[in-house]
Amino acid sequence: MRIVTALGNHGLGVPDEDPTATPTELHFRRRAGRPLAGDRVEVDGDGAVSAILPRSSVFGRGTARGAFQPIAANLDTLLVVIAPEPAPSEDLLHRYLAAAWMQRIDPVVVINKCDLPVPGAPPFTDLADLDVEVHRTRAEPPADLDGLRARLSEGIHLLAGQSGVGKSSLANALLPDLGLQTGGLSHSTGKGRHTTTAARLHPLPGGGWLVDTPGVWEYGLWKMPVDELERGFPEFADAPDCRFRNCTHDHEPGCGVRSAADDGVVPPCRYRAWLRLLDEQRRLAADG
Template sequence: MSTRATVLEAWANRAVAETVDGRLVAFHFPRRLERPLPGDEILLNERDELDELLPRRNRFGRGDNRGQFRPIAANLDQTLIVIAAEPAPSPDLLHRYLAASRICGIEPIIVLNKTDLPTPSQAPFDELEGLIELGYSVIRTCCTHASGIDGLAERLEGRTSLIAGQSGVGKTSLVNALIPELDRQTGALSQVTGKGRHTTTSARLCHLPEDSGWLVDTPGVWEYGLWQMTPRELLRGFPEFLEASDGCRFRDCSHQHEPGCGVRAAVEAGVIPDFRYRAWLRLLDEQARLSRS
């Protein structure tokens, strides 16, 4: 008889899952089955071996150094993209995360942390109001003063969220503020995995308080890259372009230099913010480099 479980963490050819009755189970997975991810729903057999990986709603991931997609977690409702004044992100880090979330069919939420610091007058900070006008959510938080934490917690209720961001932006402090009993959860998990309880070397699915939802904690990164894709696929990461692109003269318009481009016309008319169009061009150039590598 099979037991349903949720994958909490996976690395190499091993993983840990939590069964419906709250039992933590470590298991190996055979090569014939796809590698499970945090957030996956699975079936374990009577010997606590992986029997079946249940269908996913989506996967979130990143590009590796060869431009290949590397999944991080599955079955997500939203991504929390944490940025802060220190260390300030590169101009395109936020746009890459936003595009990746939309392409994967996941709602992105921008979390501006360390709001006790002055907000820089440079990208992407001076673009946040424009992103709000486009329909993106921005939540401002400060762990030092416990500001904005309750509002962020409300957005997580009943949902499975992934939190990601650059190393040093205070992501760990946010996770600890959102999950006060995190040490207990990671301690129990480390007893099963044999890994250090305070090291986040792989994505890890955690319970939110009172089982109000799930949060996938991810290791901090210095940079986040997309994977190789076609311009049409990348366009899904810029939903504000979609309506305007219907007016393009050419079906395979890259929105760079083609005559009769509806997207460029919308930018010139102020319907699409110039900063989003410039981000599109930079990410398109990045895709061209990936295709040559």
């Protein structure tokens, strides 16, 4: 079975061979651990989840205290949605990219609302310097979605991005029967934290799954070692070696990453993102 949504010790699942079947209620046995949306699981004779099959990835976020909060399993793609309006946060864009890379998930940037003029300014102009796939779409009314549709026909893909960029509109355009509320209404109803992070998988008509996580757009990382953070910055591998093996690429003399950023070998926007995420790690560490 494939878990399409999980809420603590129970959830909904569909047979692997029939993703569009009506999901059935599943109890999760304690010894199975905590299944997540996206998990493939074994079900015992009583119809309860007895084991989680090995995961290819786990996508999560940091809580306010810096703990890792898992959101979905076996993601292939993180769709980072930005739009000309509301103006994108450079910080949020780059932390999503880093989070995807460090969790072995391919990021894809979706520039939605391409009916509006796309500003010739960062972070839009920085995208050309990054090793990341970019799609331009219009969700409302739906247009220019064929490229994205084709890209999503296999695997599990999660829509992320700040409020108002058109995530619900995109989900509605890609999943004609969904009928999600658009216009940010789900934000103003003051739903609890549990509701706002419960991910839900929807089978796409052309194959593949789209994961929708209502309300998740503030995105903090969790406490992690510096080398784990660095997995989110694959472009640093192109920099010369640093003088110190445990270099944090911040203040240290002889830092290859900083010199590569100065030379433009590492995109300066990525180096700035690194310094912000390093700062966040130091704040999390200081909070205990």
